[in-house]
Amino acid sequence: AVVVTERGGRHRFSYTGHPSGSRLWPRGICTDPLSHILVCDATTKTVQMIDRDGQFLSHLLIRPSGIFSPLSLSYDVNTHRLWVGSPYNTVVIYRYITRQDALTDEHRPRPDGDAMSSSTPAVEWR
Template sequence: MKTTTTFIKRTDSTWRPQCVYWSPSTGDLLVGMYYIYTEIGKVTRYNQSGQLTQTIELDTGRGLYSDPIYITENNNGDAVVSDFGSGTVVVTERGGRHRFSYTGHPSGSGLGPWGICTDALSHILVCDEWTKTVQMLDKDGQFLSHLLTESQEMGRPWGLSYDVSTHHLWVGSRDNNKLCVYRYITRQDALTDEHRPRPDGEAMFSSSAVEWR
């Protein structure tokens, strides 16, 4: 706690760091950046010494990101970005190649992506502001299920975190100062990879809520 490593030191106000994720597998730091003048984004990767090792910005000459606000990593090394500016979840492989962009269910129906995480089964979980749901995708971007549909308890889901020890999903609400904890897969599911969510159904099994005042 007494050692500090500076990864980014801004010398001007053009590129703004907006979201970060530390990779437990590589020790790298992934940072989502936003260019304030042209409203484009990029993802940068830093090693444990704070050196820039990778920049992910373009796909066949076109920009991948508009406004990256949350970033995480999947078990296969994919960088998974919630890009609110373009209304997409953008996924690139570890080498930087664009794999797919998810634009809602059905495809192209629109998405207001906020909090995002992945779980032990390599599912991608994302909060959608427009439908007020948490959506589950497989690692290749195929929609699987609504984990959490709009409810009076939750309001608009905003932030997500997956607990690798308990396999619980922590969901923060924008509307009612609640942090809810949900169980939707078991330890056995994580070990056997047998969890099969029911398509387009609410898949949460139980919950508890903590209110912050």
């Protein structure tokens, strides 16, 4: 599970995946400018987006043919891109929040499978 606490360490909630209680195997985790919590799930090979209260919002990365397995996350606030790393020496870069979304806090995730507005080809690191 992903356990979220307040600054003082008091438990806020635990997230066990979508649907609730599923076999979440959390890996990389980060937040974005809209206070969404992004979690790599090794079980479903997706990136799950939850809100600041632990409610599931969307799958951001649906496994491409079962090949890509997200392991690490980093959100670049300057370019508004999410960097997703895999154990196969691959990094995929996505954009799902525009600069305007970040300024107005009006982004609404779309249903599963449509959360990405665009993606760039994988970058191979050797």
